[in-house]
Amino acid sequence: MADFVSARRGLPGGDLSPATALILDRVRLGAGGPLARLRVAGGRVTHVVAEEGTGGRAMPAGGERVLDLEGRVLLPGLWDAHVHMAEWASARHRLDLSGTASARAVADIVRERGGGTSDGTVLFGYGFRDGLWPDAPHKRLLDAVLPDRPVALVSADLHAAWLNSACLGLVGRGDHPSGLVREHECHEVLSALPAAPAGVVDGWIADACEAAAARGVTGVIDFQYGDAVADWERRSAESPPAVRVAAAVYPSRLDAAVERGLRTGAELGVGGGLLRVGPLKLFTDGSLNTRTALCRDPYPGLAGTDGSHGIEETSPRELVRLMRRAAAHGIEPAVHAIGDRANTVALDAFEAVRCRGRIEHAQLLSPEDLPRFARWGVTAGVQPRHATDDRDVADRHWAGRTERAFAYADLLAAGARLEFGSDAPVSPLDPWLAIASAVSRTDDERPAWHPEQRLSVPDALVAAARGRRLIRVGDPADLVVVDVDPLKADTDTLRTMPVHATMTDGRWTHGPY
Template identity: 75%
Template sequence: MTSTADVSTATAGAGAGPLWLARVRLGAGGPLARVRVADGRITGIWAEEDAGRQLASGEPVFDLAGRTVLPGLWDAHVHLGEWAAARTRLDVSGLDSARAVAEAVRERAQEALDDGVLTGFGFRDGLWPDAPHKDVLDAVVPHVPVALVSQDLHTAWLNSACLALIGRVGHPSGLLREHECLEALAALPEAPVETVDRRIEEACRAAAARGVTGIIDFQYGDTVTEWARRSAAGPLPVRVDAAVYPSYLDAAIERGLRTGSPVDEGAGVVRVGPLKLFTDGSLNTRTALCRDPYPGLGDTPEAHGIQETGTEELVALMRRAAAHGIEPAVHAIGDHANTVALDAFEAVRCRGRIEHAQLLSAADLPRFAALGVTAGVQPRHATDDRDIADRHWAGRTDRAFAYGDLLAAGARLEFGSDAPVSPLDPWLGIASAVGRTGDERPAWHPEQRVPLAAALAASARGRRLVRVGDPADLVVTDVDPREADLTTLRAMPVFATMLGGRWTHGPA
């Protein structure tokens, strides 16, 4: 507990008026406390029995009846536009073959379609007995354009009508991967801006209902400008760090944008995020860049995956961005890709992040801490991809999703979902990190478990405690996470969420 003397050290910030949170627990089994919030910050914390004499006349009090208060949660890797759209699309994530997906498409084709295109999301063909092909879709829906996006966002599966719509008549398979996938999806008809913004608003409010107070948005496009516009339209339910992509880097530099600088005219909710760069593809598409070849593909260069950005170009982009205060966030999934990314950080000597870090060489584990590189990881991927990893990374999974080893090596972890790759729900990631299983099976590589306290901190950008002077970004849970089993942790009941002293979920 802090004393009244601590109040004088609190810094003021923008936010709602004074509010007292009464009868809260700031730790497992700890005594009841009372928290004062003012001007968007925590200005005092007292033991409940000592708070009465500190209560100013007329300041509202909200009784939380012994619920647990934790630092607000962040999702450190989201593609929010894709996630918002995926919430409206045909969900094919649980289907186990190309034919099963085609049947689901046939049923959905009877309904009205947005923009005349039947869109679906979530297929995972890495373990399928049959191959996705345009002919499979043409057989059930020959005339309606169909566009299906894989769970990892690295593959698009289109029928002939959709290929014709985007000018790809004659494509041999309708299965487009990596850059070809991104180009195809960008060519599809776009929803009106009003529709996109409405969906994003709904997705943000759903995230706030799960305790989320901030995200790093890696949606492709002029993300900084888009979020500044949304913030100008009204208060946002979450803080946003908006990523910059290489095609927008020169414009960002000309505007004087720097990672961490606010871009929403004083509100301080939208900030410039990192520069997103790619070294490789993904596990499910077998394009993650690995030292060993994928099984059954021989030992050709292609059998090891792909390098999306050449090493010299990667270093040059990182160096240019860092010189102007924009920190890199480098996508790296395979072990070779992670070495390439870490080598680039060593050459440039700048702060930044590696996104995913799914397969690591033992020699690279200590380099994260030594170079000051944050590992932006998605624990739900470990439980979702365990079977695919067992097949395609056979004999190497002891160093796959190696969060325990990263922690032991001193690395800073920040958890995300990669939504829509997995749902934008931090509790699912926390439970996956703690339990290393997402179903009834035993833990997968339990030696890589993360202690609950570390998992909560990694989901809150390192914040472990509710402290005087911190922003009043808080989550209130009905159950103390430290007393919850895995099932309860995944479905954690969130009573309320506060952002800068205003409720974004729960009490009005």
């Protein structure tokens, strides 16, 4: 059999024009599946024939280009159903603060890494988690180590930023008492800081998309703040992305989207269907690490104080109003809800509006709310890596309630549809990390955290593929080829799964072909 070698045109990893057909031979059809042959043409799977000759239409004979995959495993293409693409792409070029155990440790990193320039450019860092720190972030710590250069450090959950006095002065907040800003103020401050030129960020994003394709990703839902629709239309006019993109809409741009007639799932740009309109992003609360997730019970040590139960980002009445307006014009809502009270509010709104949509995160749930996801057709967009990253902070701040935190097995048992994401840059844009965390409920040497909420490998793969369980005739040719059968892989191998090749819309976006 002749190997297929593609010409590299348009997308990284080669291109198959609509008229080109390709046969994938000697490939295992899904985890634990049989050997099979597939034919791809026009961006679709046109034939599937199992080794014993059953299960598909007769394969065309002669003239087809054939690629022998030597018994590797073919899976439906993977999605990251929650990313902030510009933030993720930028974070890959920022000071890495992940794993720091104290505010003092962060200041030490800033001292070591921040003195290389005196031109006044902002030193950006990303990834600190202060929920368990013994000391508090304060501008004095940063002023002591880097007084003259502006410093802006973003928390891992994107809900807080820590600035020194020089940076606070840049954004007109020189009198801020601590330099630690959260939620709305955080977003306002970061928006006011000098940004990298759009062309630079677009280049970073193109690189990030190629890196995602190298991990088997064929599509993302981009919840980047701002005007993601316009940004992606600009990018796709210059070059089609290496992954499919559903670009979210924010409330400030809802009226403009309605006026344009945009609907969730509608094609955008010139990418031939690679770029589509995503959901309307709405917020009910904050986050666990900032202790702003809206909960029924107060946070330890905060009872009786303002914000002791978290914060309400959007009132229930306004949430219903926005959801109703969006749904009436074909735009599905995606509601950020982390605390148990926030999830109840979000589900109440879906019940009132009677529309389909998503709840993003769904981290802490009341038992009576579990069946409501399936009842109202609400997808739970969850991030399994958060369960392992945040287990310690959850044990502290949600003490006595963690049996219903990140309750993925309970959601599935209640009939909910799960879709995995990373919330990148909150965790890396790598679906195999999500799969491994969902299956193991641990990412270190400790035993599984609430092992009753573990998922099976097949269920985790389905959630990572936006509900695709099988590869069938007529499916989009969004496929990933891996070297190890996930059913036979241990947790470490799942995390580092060797991805041989990735195909999106019938075009190779990663691999040796």
